[in-house]
Amino acid sequence: MECNREEGLRAREIAANMLESKDFLGARRIALKAQRLFPGFENIYQLLTVCEVQCAAVAKINEDLDWYSILQVEATADETVITKQYEKLAFWLHPDKNTLPGAEVALKLVSEARKILCDRTERSLYDIRRQYASKHVTSK
Incomplete structure (x- = not known):
C-alpha cells in the first residue's frame, strides 16, 4: 500500500507539472493513474476537474466551444441539472479551493x-449551430 502511495504521489506531481505546461490531456491521463494507485490523494479531484474542463475546451464544434462537454452534461439536460453541475464544478475550481494552473480559466469556461x-x-442559437455543424460534418 505504501508503494502505491509513493508511486501515486510521483504520478500526481508529474500530472501537476504537465498541467503547468498546459498538457491537459497528458495531465489527465497521469492524474487518473495517480487516483487509481492511491484514491485518497488531496487535490486529485481539483486536478482532474481542471483537466476535464480544459480538455473539453479544446474540442470545438464548428468553431464553437462544446459547452455541454465543458459543463459535463448531456445536450438534453434541463436548467436544474445544468445549475447543479455548474455548482459542483465551480466548487472544485474556485480559487479558494484550487490554486492549480488552469483552474481560473476552467472556472471562467464553466461559468460561460x-x-x-x-x-x-442563447442555448437555442447554440443548439442550431451545433446541429448544423453535426449535419454538415456527417454529410461530407
Missing part, C-alpha cells in the same frame, strides 16, 4: 457554459 446553456435564446 452555464450562462449560455441557461439562457433559452
Whole structure:
C-alpha cells in the first residue's frame, strides 16, 4: 500500500507539472493513474476537474466551444441539472479551493457554459449551430 502511495504521489506531481505546461490531456491521463494507485490523494479531484474542463475546451464544434462537454452534461439536460453541475464544478475550481494552473480559466469556461446553456435564446442559437455543424460534418 505504501508503494502505491509513493508511486501515486510521483504520478500526481508529474500530472501537476504537465498541467503547468498546459498538457491537459497528458495531465489527465497521469492524474487518473495517480487516483487509481492511491484514491485518497488531496487535490486529485481539483486536478482532474481542471483537466476535464480544459480538455473539453479544446474540442470545438464548428468553431464553437462544446459547452455541454465543458459543463459535463448531456445536450438534453434541463436548467436544474445544468445549475447543479455548474455548482459542483465551480466548487472544485474556485480559487479558494484550487490554486492549480488552469483552474481560473476552467472556472471562467464553466461559468460561460452555464450562462449560455441557461439562457433559452442563447442555448437555442447554440443548439442550431451545433446541429448544423453535426449535419454538415456527417454529410461530407
